Amino acid sequence: MTLLGKMDRLVYATRLDRILFMKVQPRTFRWSPLLVLAALVAGYVLMAKTVGSPNRSFFIGWMLFYGAFLVAAFLRIFGPRFTGTVLDERELMVKSRAYAISGVVLASFAMLGCFYMPGAGVLGLWQPDAPLDWINLGFGFQAAGNLLPTWIASWLEPRLAADQDD
Amino acid sequence: MSRRELAEAVGVNNQTIGYLERGDYKPSLELAMRIAAYFGVSIELLFSFRPFEPVADTLRRAAAAGEQPQ
Numbered sequence: 708m709t710l711l712g713k714m715d716r717l718v719y720a721t722r723l724d725r726i727l728f729m730k731v732q733p734r735t736f737r738w739s740p741l742l743v744l745a746a747l748v749a750g751y752v753l754m755a756k757t758v759g760s761p762n763r764s765f766f767i768g769w770m771l772f773y774g775a776f777l778v779a780a781f782l783r784i785f786g787p788r789f790t791g792t793v794l795d796e797r798e799l800m801v802k803s804r805a806y807a808i809s810g811v812v813l814a815s816f817a818m819l820g821c822f823y824m825p826g827a828g829v830l831g832l833w834q835p836d837a838p839l840d841w842i843n844l845g846f847g848f849q850a851a852g853n854l855l856p857t858w859i860a861s862w863l864e865p866r867l868a869a870d871q872d873d
Numbered sequence: 874m875s876r877r878e879l880a881e882a883v884g885v886n887n888q889t890i891g892y893l894e895r896g897d898y899k900p901s902l903e904l905a906m907r908i909a910a911y912f913g914v915s916i917e918l919l920f921s922f923r924p925f926e927p928v929a930d931t932l933r934r935a936a937a938a939g940e941q942p943q
Contacts, residue, residue: 733888788886795885796901797892865897 733788735866740782740858746775747850751843758837772843779850779857787860801863802856809855813848883907896924 708716718724753768788794789802827834835841876894880887883904892898893908900908900920909916 795889796904797889797898798886865892865895 734785735861735864736782736786736857737861740779740854740861743775743778743782743854744851746771747779747847750775751847754843755833755835755840758839772847776846776850779853782857783853786857787864789856789860801860804863805856805860808859809852812855813852816851817848879908879911882911 750768750770750772753764754772755768757765757768783789787801787805788798789805794802823832824834826832835844876887876890880890883890884907885904889898893900905916905920909919912919
């Protein structure tokens with residue numbers, strides 16, 4: 708068997724094909740995204756407080772933040788279906804509404820941030836200063852961009868019936 | 874017939890069929906027509922603004938009506 712053939716078999720043996728081709732049964736996550744968001748915020752705050760002189764709490768923050776970042780990506784994969792196989796009309800409706808609401812929420816936060824930044828400088832409040840603060844903020848927005856549609860779509864989807872697989 | 878078979882026949886996810894059965898999703902006209910065409914019946918027989926009478930009640934009424942002449 709060729710190397711490509713072996714790699715192909717490995718994908719099926721490890722059941723990675725279920726993720727790659729979106730064969731996983733979509734689940735709804737109605738509360739867990741909130742926990743992940745809380746972990747993201749807590750991790751960011753811990754890192755931002757000690758970014759100049761990394762200590763133990765910085766690394767706890769780093770683990771919290773990037774752990775939450777990874778979990779956000781997994782929730783996106785295993786949550787309501789947004790990509791992969793052809794979406795049917797109901798899934799397209801859920802996707803479009805979830806992304807529309809998420810877009811408004813994220814844009815609102817970005818807008819509030821634009822107002823906050825100059826004000827924080829004047830009032831002596833915290834603002835992202837170090838390059839790492841900005842990089843983490845970017846990753847935070849990326850994670851929120853994964854989490855929010857998953858969370859909103861989970862509420863838009865009716866609860867699954869017990870015999871849904873029939 | 875399973876949900877999966879019907880879903881494949883009309884080109885939707887089988888979860889969508891489940892939601893339709895439970896009244897949790899209102900289909901587009903196109904999907905409603907596809908389902909009606911699949912069963913060879915009119916749309917009104919499958920979808921209604923008013924909830925359908927439970928099948929058990931229909932059968933009970935039919936049985937009662939069938940017993941009356943005896």
